Amino acid sequence: MAESIGKRIALLRKQFGLTQEALSERVAISRVAISHIEMDLSIPSERTITLIARLFKISPPELVKDTSYPQSKAERLPWDTCCYTKLELELELLETDLDWLGKIQNLGCDTDMLKRLKKDVRGKWIAKISEWESEYHNGNVTDQIRVARKYLLKLTTNL
Secondary structure, eight states: OOBOHHHHHHHHHHHTTOOHHHHHHHHTSOHHHHHHHHTTSSOOOHHHHHHHHHHTTSOHHHHHTTBSSOHHHHTTSOSOOOOSOHHHHHHHHHHHHHHHHHHHHHHTOOHHHHHHHHHHHHHHHHHHHHHHHHHOOOHHHHHHHHHHHHHHHHHTOOO
């Protein structure tokens, strides 16, 4: 017998450390709707499956594979979805800039040039981080932003 789609979603939600409330906010449905899906009282729409799969960074067909999800609905699912939020992408870009800056610093380049580069990187990202702090209030996300700010300030001190 196939695993129920509700149980699979509940398992993934717990593995990702999300509450039903947090998952419901991310996929724009009510917490009660998430509860009903997880208890197999309702079948999620193709849209909901697609959004949940995106959140768990898997393809929609992969999410429903070998589950009780109706085959007729599974056939209409997209094969690919964007798996990263805008914030996750920007955090990756920040990390790339900081890695690049760290490598330049380790090369022992000209002190004045390094100071200018640090100042430019710091100015660019401090403004972005401030925007994120006012925009995002999810615990996990605010932790990521706090770590990014701390690392940026550590790497760009002594300007």
